[in-house]
Amino acid sequence: MPETFTSRKQHYLPKWFNIAAGGVALTISLFFFVIGQAQPDIVAAGLIAVAIFLVLSAIFGFAVEGRRYGKNRLATNVIVGAFVMAVIPLISLLYTVTSHGWSRMVQSGFFTHTTFGSSNVDTVVGAGHAIIGTLLITGTAALISVPFGVLTAVYLVEYGRGTFAKIITFLVDVMTGIPSIVAGLFAAALIPIVNQQLFGQAQFKSGFMGAIALVVLMTPLVVRNTQEMLQLVPNELREASYALGVSKAATILRVVLRTAVSGIVSGIVIATARIIGESAPLLITAGTTDSYNLNMFHGQMLTLPVYVYNEYTKGHQITAWAGALILIGIVLLLNLFARWIAKRFAPQGIA
Numbered sequence: 001m002p003e004t005f006t007s008r009k010q011h012y013l014p015k016w017f018n019i020a021a022g023g024v025a026l027t028i029s030l031f032f033f034v035i036g037q038a039q040p041d042i043v044a045a046g047l048i049a050v051a052i053f054l055v056l057s058a059i060f061g062f063a064v065e066g067r068r069y070g071k072n073r074l075a076t077n078v079i080v081g082a083f084v085m086a087v088i089p090l091i092s093l094l095y096t097v098t099s100h101g102w103s104r105m106v107q108s109g110f111f112t113h114t115t116f117g118s119s120n121v122d123t124v125v126g127a128g129h130a131i132i133g134t135l136l137i138t139g140t141a142a143l144i145s146v147p148f149g150v151l152t153a154v155y156l157v158e159y160g161r162g163t164f165a166k167i168i169t170f171l172v173d174v175m176t177g178i179p180s181i182v183a184g185l186f187a188a189a190l191i192p193i194v195n196q197q198l199f200g201q202a203q204f205k206s207g208f209m210g211a212i213a214l215v216v217l218m219t220p221l222v223v224r225n226t227q228e229m230l231q232l233v234p235n236e237l238r239e240a241s242y243a244l245g246v247s248k249a250a251t252i253l254r255v256v257l258r259t260a261v262s263g264i265v266s267g268i269v270i271a272t273a274r275i276i277g278e279s280a281p282l283l284i285t286a287g288t289t290d291s292y293n294l295n296m297f298h299g300q301m302l303t304l305p306v307y308v309y310n311e312y313t314k315g316h317q318i319t320a321w322a323g324a325l326i327l328i329g330i331v332l333l334l335n336l337f338a339r340w341i342a343k344r345f346a347p348q349g350i351a
Helices: 017-033 042-105 128-159 163-176 180-199 207-231 235-243 248-259 261-275 280-285 304-313 317-344
Strands: none
Touching: 017 042, 042 317, 128 163, 128 207, 128 248, 128 261, 128 304, 128 317, 163 207, 180 207, 180 280, 207 261, 207 280, 235 248, 248 261, 261 317, 280 304, 304 317
């Protein structure tokens, strides 16, 4: 007699279970963290709601659907829940900054006035000098970092062999993880010595010193990104160029870099957005001022991160929120520009 097997009918949770479980979890978290609370904590409510939902889905999933499908449901909900838990603080941050800083940012003169005379109640406080200082220091840092970073990456990918290339790669990896305050201390120790030797005067704080501190932070980011982009270029393109009699330098310039230009440029823009919000090294190197300063080599220069810190310590919290909102807007524009560059100049037909 042939052996027969009887299969147990598989049971599934209804489609509305996730909605019901999410509603229960949200109700519980709102009751404990929002409703009737003197200071509602929306972020904590959202995170606790996600945790409760995961627990409910695990319990009912294993009880109704069994071990196999219960694990599948739990894994899917954990992935979605992790995404939601990561997005909730971000949305809360954007809402808080916008709600607190928008009213001050749209006031007349905020983008042109300075903090000079801010102790006077009738004085219009602005962030014009901080915006200009941020653009000058960050732009100077990018002008210095980009050539050094791209050329170093080209050497490591196209020419670097042996111990020397390994040492450079190791040092780049180490520099990628150094604290920003260390970069500020390095620039603060280096620039006065150079000024003393060349010009006979030790100018301590200046916009150029702040730019050098940001160069230390930005260069390894540019090197690593450019190196990854160059390594993605197929070797067949290089070999085809060599077969046509093109020199190695011309191949790198006209084939390799042109193929990877979209990734390189977008990485440079993202690295610029990364350093534009640094405050610790700029407090040491660029300093602070309450007026415009367009001279990168003389006098202190204010940037938006330091502006936000100064205004918050003064008790001008609304102005600090407005400065933070401007900084977030600049970073957002830079990231959108990086995406446009990557899409606009991406090579076609190359896997």
